Amino acid sequence: MNTGIVRGNRVESNDFSGVTNLESLATGSGSLVYDLDWIAYTPTVTAQTGTITTVSVATNAAFRRQGTAIQWRAFVKITTNGTGAGAIKVSLPASGKSITNGGSVAGRENAITGLSVAGYFSDFTAQIFFYDNTYPGGNGREFALSGLYERVAA
Helix, strand or coil: CCEEEEECCEEEEEECCCCCCHHHHCCCCCCEEEECCCEECCCCEEEEECCCCEEEECCCCEEEEECCEEEEEEEEEEEECCCCEEEEEEECCCCCCEECCCCEEEEEECCCCCCEEEEEEECCEEEEEECCCCCCCCCCEEEEEEEEEEEECC
16 A cells, blocks of 8 residues: 655655555656655566577565656566667656656676676666676676666657
8 A cells, every 4th residue: 555645745754565667656746756765666687689598586686666757676687688789778667658768777787797787767677888888698607786777758
């Protein structure tokens, strides 16, 4: 159940249990939602080109909303890369809404290379590359990712 304090056009809360995506947080025109707790969601992970054969996302994929800013995190494991190439694409919880230009992704490949990854938000996905803009995917690679983007009404 969503609970909180309503002050004018702002809702403040840290209890959004049962909410699985941002659309469930709709509070009307001009409203702002502040959620201090992380809300879990299950993203889809694909490659920019080709197909990642076996991929998993740990249960810590989550987001929290602070006004129009969305703080996001995910842990992605590629068991078998297959023909995946270009960028790793991780879906965001704000489908169906506009994401403004800007925002960035930071992270690290933890299992094999230890290299930094970076990326940006576009088309309702986080697009991930190694620090030198090369494809980070590969067999057995694991990524800890986080970022911040702005969500606006469609």
